[in-house]
Amino acid sequence: MNPTIVRLSAQALFGRRRGLMMLVIPVVLLALTLVVRLLTEPGTAYTEIVGELGRDLALPLVALLAATAVLGPEIDDGSIVYLLAKPVNRWSVALSKYAVALGATLGFGALPVLLAGLVNDAGNPGTAVAMLAGAVLAAFTYSGLFLALCAFTRHAVVAGLLFVFLWEGTLGNLLSGVRWLSVSAWARDLAAAFSDRIDAAASVGTPYAVVAALVVVVGGVAFAGWRLSTFSLTGET
Amino acid sequence: MSTLTFDKVSRWYGNVVAVNDVSMEIGPGVTGLLGPNGAGKSTLIALMAGFLSPSAGTVHLDGAPVWRNAGIFRQIGLVPEREVAFGYLTGRQFVQANAELHGLPDPGAACEAALATVEMSDAAARRIGTYSKGMRQRVKLASALVHDPGVLLLDEPFNGVDPRQRMHLMSLLTRFGSEGRTVLFSSHILEEVEQVARHVEVVVSGRHAASGDFGAIRRLMTDRPNRYVVQTSDDRALAAALIADPSVIGVVLAPRGGLEIEVGDFGSFAVSLPRIARGLGVRLIEVSPTDESLESVFSYLVSS
Numbered sequence: 001m002n003p004t005i006v007r008l009s010a011q012a013l014f015g016r017r018r019g020l021m022m023l024v025i026p027v028v029l030l031a032l033t034l035v036v037r038l039l040t041e042p043g044t045a046y047t048e049i050v051g052e053l054g055r056d057l058a059l060p061l062v063a064l065l066a067a068t069a070v071l072g073p074e075i076d077d078g079s080i081v082y083l084l085a086k087p088v089n090r091w092s093v094a095l096s097k098y099a100v101a102l103g104a105t106l107g108f109g110a111l112p113v114l115l116a117g118l119v120n121d122a123g124n125p126g127t128a129v130a131m132l133a134g135a136v137l138a139a140f141t142y143s144g145l146f147l148a149l150c151a152f153t154r155h156a157v158v159a160g161l162l163f164v165f166l167w168e169g170t171l172g173n174l175l176s177g178v179r180w181l182s183v184s185a186w187a188r189d190l191a192a193a194f195s196d197r198i199d200a201a202a203s204v205g206t207p208y209a210v211v212a213a214l215v216v217v218v219g220g221v222a223f224a225g226w227r228l229s230t231f232s233l234t235g236e237t
Numbered sequence: 238m239s240t241l242t243f244d245k246v247s248r249w250y251g252n253v254v255a256v257n258d259v260s261m262e263i264g265p266g267v268t269g270l271l272g273p274n275g276a277g278k279s280t281l282i283a284l285m286a287g288f289l290s291p292s293a294g295t296v297h298l299d300g301a302p303v304w305r306n307a308g309i310f311r312q313i314g315l316v317p318e319r320e321v322a323f324g325y326l327t328g329r330q331f332v333q334a335n336a337e338l339h340g341l342p343d344p345g346a347a348c349e350a351a352l353a354t355v356e357m358s359d360a361a362a363r364r365i366g367t368y369s370k371g372m373r374q375r376v377k378l379a380s381a382l383v384h385d386p387g388v389l390l391l392d393e394p395f396n397g398v399d400p401r402q403r404m405h406l407m408s409l410l411t412r413f414g415s416e417g418r419t420v421l422f423s424s425h426i427l428e429e430v431e432q433v434a435r436h437v438e439v440v441v442s443g444r445h446a447a448s449g450d451f452g453a454i455r456r457l458m459t460d461r462p463n464r465y466v467v468q469t470s471d472d473r474a475l476a477a478a479l480i481a482d483p484s485v486i487g488v489v490l491a492p493r494g495g496l497e498i499e500v501g502d503f504g505s506f507a508v509s510l511p512r513i514a515r516g517l518g519v520r521l522i523e524v525s526p527t528d529e530s531l532e533s534v535f536s537y538l539v540s541s
Contacts, residue, residue, distance in 0.1 A: 004337040008323070015325035079322035081288065082380065085315040086338040087307050174366065229305060232289035234280075 002088060005096035009070040018069045022062055022104060025215040033116040047199070050120055054113040055135050055191075056168070056184040060142050062109035064160040065187035066101040069144035071224070076154055080232050091225030094147070098221045102143040106154070109142075110135035117212055127195045134191030134198075141213040143184045144220030145182045151227035179204050186213055238298050239312055239387040239419045240264045240287055246294035249282055257281045258294070263421050267414035268326055269434030269451070270423040277320060278423035282392045284317045285421070298388065310471040311339070313521040314381030318392035324366030328376045330356055331365060335380040344383075351379040355409065371402030378409070380454040389413055390470045395429050407433045463503050464527040467510075470520035478513045482506075497527075 013019050031079075033049050040223065074080035083093060113135040117128025145163075149156040172178040178184035186209035192198040193206040238450035241263040250254040256277045258296050263285075272278050277481035284287035284296050296303050301506040303309050303416055323331050330349055339360045352358045355375040359369070365376060381389060391410070395403050410433050414420045430437055430451065437454055439447040447454050469475050476496055484505035500506040514521050 002338070004334050008326075008334055011325060012323075067518070073322065077322050078319045081315070081317050081319070082321065082323070083338065084288075084307075085286065085310050085317075085381075086335070087310045087340070088338050090307070150458070158325070228289075229307075231288065232290070233283040233286070 002092050004094045005083065005088070007092050008083070009097050009100040010103075012073070016073075017067065018065055020060050020067045021099060022069075024110050025058045025062050025065075027210055029054050029112050029116055030119065033119045035135060038173055044214050046117070046127070050113060050131050051188065051191075051198070054116045055131060055138060055187055057164070058140055059105065059113060059135055059152045059167075060160075060183070061111035063101070063105040063139060064146050064157060064164070065143035066104040067143055067144050068107075068156050068160070070097045071147060071150040072099050072107055072149045072154075072156055075150065075231075078233065080228070082232065084228060084231055090229035091222065092153070092223035093228055094221050098143060098147050098217075098224070099180060101147060102139060105139040105143050106136065110139045124197065127197045130191045130194030130198055133194050134187035134189075137190045137209065138183055138187035141186065141216045143218035145183065146220075148223045150222035153225040156236045180208075180212075182218055183213070183216070187207075238265045238499070241296045241303075241388065241419065241421070242279075242295075244295045244297070246291045246296055247293050248277075248283060248284060248289060256284065256291075256434075256440075257444050259402055259440070259443075259445045260437055261316065261445060261448060262292075263419060263438070264416050265414075265419050266436060267410055267420045267422070267434045269430035269437040270421055270440065271427065271430045271437050272344070272423075272440040272446075275438045276425075278425075280316075280443075282390050283421060285390055286313060286519060299533070311384065311388055313388045313390060314386035315357070316374075316377050316391040316394055317391070318396070320327075321365055321373055321380075323511050324364060327362055327364055327373075328368070328379075329361035331376060332379045332383055333421065336383045339384040339420050340437045341370055341384060345383075348379075349384050351383040354382060355379045356405065360491075369399075370397040370403075371399055371406075374398055374406065378406070386418070388419045389419075389421070393424060394422050395424060395426070403429075427481050429449045451503070463506075463507075464500045465500060466491070466523070466527055467498060467521065468513070468523035470522065471517070474517050475519045477515060478517055482509045482513065483508055495523075503533070532534055 032053070036045060036049060042179050052133045053223050074083070110132060114128050114132040118125060121127065146156065147159050153159055167178065168182045170183050185204060188207040189203050189206055193202070242412060243259050243261045246256060246259045247254065248342045259281065259305060270278050278313045280289065285303065287306055288307055290304045298309050298312060301309065310452060310532060329348060330353065333344055333348040335345040337529065349358065352361050355378050357372065357375050357379055358374060368376065394406055398406065408422055410422060422433070435451055436449065437451050438445065439454060472490055472495060479485045479498060482486050484500055484502040486499040491497050510524065511521065
């Protein structure tokens with residue numbers, strides 16, 4: 001990992017408007033959780049708010065914003081050439097950018113899941129911690145997946161949204177087989193392994209969830225590094 | 238002392254050939270890469286910096302291949318044409334980050350030295366987003382210089398830069414060349430290249446059109462046949478006199494008035510025309526070249 005790339009990526013993430021948008025998502029989640037808690041009994045709509053809204057929707061959106069902010073603009077406008085015109089290992093660049101995206105996703109995506117769980121049902125902190133475990137796995141995995149998407153296509157935001165809403169959301173609810181290739185399903189499985197109060201529904205098994213997440217993380221960072229190592233500078237012909 | 242070597246390099250995108258069978262050597266001193274827009278200059282610089290793979294042929298820096306060889310950046314300083322997009326950083330932060338990425342033992346000192354070289358020390362605390370075009374070019378140059386490279390590649394460094402800052406950049410390039418660095422810069426403006434480079438490589442439509450001393454290429458360019466349209470107070474009288482002048486190849490009376498003159502020796506013609514017109518008492522209303530565009534100059538070079 002390269003500390004200079006980490007610093008520049010963090011500045012790219014928080015020095016732009018996109019960084020502020022990333023803050024809005026957890027704030028809305030926690031505000032909504034608080035409103036529901038104030039109007040209803042503790043534990044009401046726990047799965048819907050903490051699981052479906054926090055872990056399955058807010059977290060991947062934060063991960064998408066973070067990954068696209070640390071790598072997307074630099075590839076799109078070609079300014080990454082200023083970082084790559086250096087004797088720096090390309091995989092180290094990818095890993096550094098992954099670390100920043102992951103840090104932001106853990107802070108603004110996974111941590112709010114824990115907080116939402118505690119706000120919704122303060123009497124069951126164990127369930128909130130289990131939710132956090134699943135959210136951490138999701139943060140690691142989404143960050144790797146979306147980083148690879150940024151390195152692959154200029155339309156990473158659209159592709160990422162399609163993955164979250166169409167693949168995991170719509171198709172994931174219609175076709176049970178989607179769970180084998182669904183980050184949110186893996187996160188749900190891991191959370192269920194830590195708490196009996198969380199229903200894993202159709203499980204893929206915790207070992208599969210962890211190994212699959214690991215494959216996505218390693219593969220995503222490796223792919224991004226490979227894309228950077230073959231980055232072509234194109235201008236006028 | 239470093240040398241970049243192109244050996245029969247071609248680069249194509251699908252059916253479009255951007256660079257066609259180019260062989261050349263870029264050695265120490267300042268070399269101008271001259272060609273009209275779209276000629277392939279940026280593609281050649283990307284190939285030199287290892288940011289583009291040749292479709293055919295090889296590019297080497299002192300014998301080492303440049304493609305997918307990040308190690309060459311210890312020797313190369315690159316100033317790309319595209320803008321620095323790190324507008325949220327100050328000039329100093331940007332140059333310092335470049336020094337750190339090179340793994341220099343004292344990145345702070347290297348950063349300050351590079352900023353001083355391009356005379357940007359005073360403005361280094363400001364954000365890049367607030368810089369003028371010329372200042373951005375200079376901070377880009379500082380970032381490329383920070384590791385004291387033996388090779389400097391600059392893509393259209395004078396584009397959009399005001400005259401004073403252009404002169405400053407030019408004097409810097411001249412200095413780097415005289416220090417023994419291999420400096421290559423691209424431009425589509427003849428006068429820019431003339432002021433800095435003694436050696437030029439001319440590319441037109443992806444082809445290596447000419448190479449060598451600037452003076453010889455400049456003479457080739459100015460001695461080519463030129464066409465002019467001249468509006469006068471007495472076309473026939475001037476036409477009769479001009480056809481007798483050795484600098485003129487042909488004269489045509491234009492149907493709508495005026496003369497179309499083909500000139501073989503521009504230098505002599507520029508002296509003869511006013512002298513002959515004055516001698517005849519003919520008034521010159523308008524003298525304009527018809528094919529003075531750089532593209533036509535380059536096309537002539539390719540065909541000659």
